[in-house]
Amino acid sequence: MRPLVVMVVLGAMLGVSGCAPSDAPGAPASSQAAGSALSTEQAQRLAIFRFNNFDSGVRAVTFSIPGAQPVQFSGWIDYAAGAGYGFASTTVDGAADTGLLRFTSQSLGYQPTTLDKAPLPVPADGWQDSALDPSATSLSNVVAVLLGLGNDRPDNPQLLQQTDALWLRSDDVDGVTVDVFAGPTSDAPATTAPSNAAPTIRYWIDETGHLMKAEIPVAGEADSWTTVEFFDADPSVSLAVPTQ
Template structure:
């Protein structure tokens, strides 16, 4: 399974175009009456989030998502410079399996015992397929996650010209954060395929929960088909390293 490329660009980069085709239709979900445009300081804060992920290297991500009626619970690490993820995926009541992905492919391995995925990743026993965010909510979230690193900050001048919004002040695990709605250019594009699967005309939105140092602590994605939200929590994992280049 080939390694993903590191991403640049001003907002969510090209990999998410396939995600957009599946998840996102027409405008954004309502923000309420208290949302407002970003201040200069808030633009700078949001513009650094992808660079902070890239600079951190590897971070742990946890989320759950329902895909075709099945709930998947993922506990994984994302190597942002490499554009790759590795961890476990579980269906409640069943054994968890190892999971690995890049921008091109996703693979599942043998059942994994409770706890973190084994390091280094096993070289054998994987079943691989293309990453298909246009067909699967799970794949869509995986694709977005590896897009969240950039080796340079986003351009604050361009970001200030978008419709990104301040939503509120909040906290994640005791850390104060600012919650932003991402630009609609991150999230909204006309679906190009006829009868996209299970979107039901839903609108879409991406929300970033950002600390005072621009660290991204939580990401919320509004998915199609009833506007289900996937909530991804991120924490640093400075001692974790993994290499997916030998998977087969």
């Protein structure tokens, strides 16, 4: 069995915790303490980003999971269909392992590849599928979290203002002005029960309420995060599997 399969199926990767490290990379150590309750406008933007993902249909996504066996992923998530697909690579004992991943809220599939990116259309055959268990591996946890970042309706901004969600700071992503938010504790990764510590997942959201970046904390490593970047996908991209 190839190393990436071992990581996906047997869980030989770093876990993702529901407890946050002290702060995000590049942010001042006091940024959590300096965070502030959401204004009405900020709550509206945090409330609408999931719907904007759903309304966009397919979004291009890259992420990197740090650790002894780091994983890089580049592909797409179809929020309307609740499915993701792309190319993943890792290095084990100095040797590269590459494969294709596809995932839904119920399953995670893998197949090896010699390509350097995910082909389209999505291959119909050759998949090794297993049930998606967010608590099994950091990879399964991350994709489960990402699939949850789309919804067919906005959240309630007034209810968000009553949670522990925070505005942390202003920032920019590729020259676009964004605000960084710490999501409510209810957004915590599903591997452990949420704690009463600072909220976990962090969101970089632009002025129109579109998500451009997210960070998910990695368990057991201070200031270690899975960084996810979001981009507009080519309108021609479809994650539908060809019929036989």
